[in-house]
Amino acid sequence: MIGPMAGWIFLFVSLVGLAFSASTLVRSRSLGLLSAPYFFSAWITGELALHHIAWQAAATVVFAAFGALATAPGVLGLVAAFVGWGCLLMAHQRAIASAPALVSALAEHGLEVDSHVDLKHLARPFRMKRAGVERISNVAYGERLSGDRGRRNLLDVVHPEAPGERRPVLVQIHGGGWVIGDKEQQGQPLMHHLAERGWVCFAPNYRLSPQATFPDHIVDVKRALAWVRAHAADYGGDPDFICITGGSAGGHLAALAGLTAGDESLQPGFEQADTSVAACVPFYGVYDFVDRHGIRGREAMAPFLESRVLKCSAAENPELWENASPITRVREDAPPFLVIHGSHDSLVFVEEAHAFVEALREKSNQPVLYLELDGGQHAFDTFHSVRSAQTVRAVTAFLERVHDEYTGRASADD
Numbered sequence: 001m002i003g004p005m006a007g008w009i010f011l012f013v014s015l016v017g018l019a020f021s022a023s024t025l026v027r028s029r030s031l032g033l034l035s036a037p038y039f040f041s042a043w044i045t046g047e048l049a050l051h052h053i054a055w056q057a058a059a060t061v062v063f064a065a066f067g068a069l070a071t072a073p074g075v076l077g078l079v080a081a082f083v084g085w086g087c088l089l090m091a092h093q094r095a096i097a098s099a100p101a102l103v104s105a106l107a108e109h110g111l112e113v114d115s116h117v118d119l120k121h122l123a124r125p126f127r128m129k130r131a132g133v134e135r136i137s138n139v140a141y142g143e144r145l146s147g148d149r150g151r152r153n154l155l156d157v158v159h160p161e162a163p164g165e166r167r168p169v170l171v172q173i174h175g176g177g178w179v180i181g182d183k184e185q186q187g188q189p190l191m192h193h194l195a196e197r198g199w200v201c202f203a204p205n206y207r208l209s210p211q212a213t214f215p216d217h218i219v220d221v222k223r224a225l226a227w228v229r230a231h232a233a234d235y236g237g238d239p240d241f242i243c244i245t246g247g248s249a250g251g252h253l254a255a256l257a258g259l260t261a262g263d264e265s266l267q268p269g270f271e272q273a274d275t276s277v278a279a280c281v282p283f284y285g286v287y288d289f290v291d292r293h294g295i296r297g298r299e300a301m302a303p304f305l306e307s308r309v310l311k312c313s314a315a316e317n318p319e320l321w322e323n324a325s326p327i328t329r330v331r332e333d334a335p336p337f338l339v340i341h342g343s344h345d346s347l348v349f350v351e352e353a354h355a356f357v358e359a360l361r362e363k364s365n366q367p368v369l370y371l372e373l374d375g376g377q378h379a380f381d382t383f384h385s386v387r388s389a390q391t392v393r394a395v396t397a398f399l400e401r402v403h404d405e406y407t408g409r410a411s412a413d414d
Contacts, residue, residue: 021083160198
């Protein structure tokens with residue numbers, strides 16, 4: 001009985017694995033209730049393709065030991081497993097192949113990128129700690145405000161252990177659809193890599209909906225920026241050089257913060273604080289709440305935004321919806337931008353990044369760079385992977401070029 005039963009179980013497990021593996025190669029949209037399962041399967045499986053091959057191979061050995069491969073269903077399961085592994089190898093190769101395109105895209109702007117991938121980090125994708133880098137958790141950047149359900153007025157600091165001063169600063173804004181998420185969950189590979197290279201990184205929380213109502217979220221991001229400018233030197237940072245990044249909802253908030261320096265309506269009680277940034281790097285962000293280009297179609301965010309985030313419709317308060325959209329806040333004196341998106345993003349479609357980049361390039365006087373990661377899903381940079389490592393190095397090259405130009409201007413002024 002063990003053999004026949006093991007064969008059927010192995011076939012089922014192999015077919016599920018094949019479905020997960022195939023999801024990494026296709027770009028699917030408008031899946032309705034299947035959107036979330038598709039995203040998670042394509043995201044985790046695609047970024048950790050070799051890990052999935054390893055555990056599936058180990059499982060195959062176990063099933064073989066129980067006689068699964070001596071049955072017809074077991075043989076079919078083995079065929080399905082081999083096909084799935086082929087899909088995973090293709091996904092892994094596509095991630096590797098994105099490096100030349102990434103290097104070429106930045107080379108057009110005179111940037112050289114080290115596309116080396118550290119196998120040590122790939123082997124332990126969720127381990128972020130690095131020698132010489134310290135993390136300080138839960139520093140209050142302001143008082144708790146209405147809509148704070150705990151810890152939302154806190155930030156973490158990731159910085160070099162060695163003493164220093166006037167180091168470049170990065171502020172990382174987490175995502176989560178404006179309703180979930182935490183400072184500890186995103187941007188870790190980038191922050192730890194930069195800290196290893198002498199940067200001081202701050203990762204703040206912010207109030208979340210539905211307890212909070214937009215613009216509470218961006219107000220908190222600006223509160224954090226003002227606090228960082230006032231306290232960066234305490235951690236060895238340069239208060240005159242602060243960059244901002246974030247992914248998804250964090251990409252939206254980072255872009256909005258980068259484009260609204262001096263907007264007193266978003267800085268209640270600290271209207272005169274300097275919340276400008278030297279550069280902005282949004283990952284797979286939402287840039288247009290009203291979807292003026294009809295990109296989302298059946299996957300429109302409007303019902304969710306109306307009920308949970310803005311708590312009004314675009315018809316009821318069109319000014320709020322427009323002002324919440326970074327694409328409408330683009331201006332000539334925008335900071336340098338590096339916009340990053342995955343071609344297979346199933347939560348925020350890549351065409352939204354295209355429209356935002358086009359708007360920036362039409363109006364901004366500063367460089368606007370765009371990187372599209374072939375096969376990249378939403379949240380591809382959350383942990384160590386081939387695609388994440390390549391992107392981290394690209395962002396590092398961009399930010400360090402901006403910093404070099406800043407220090408060059410400072411030296412010239414002296």
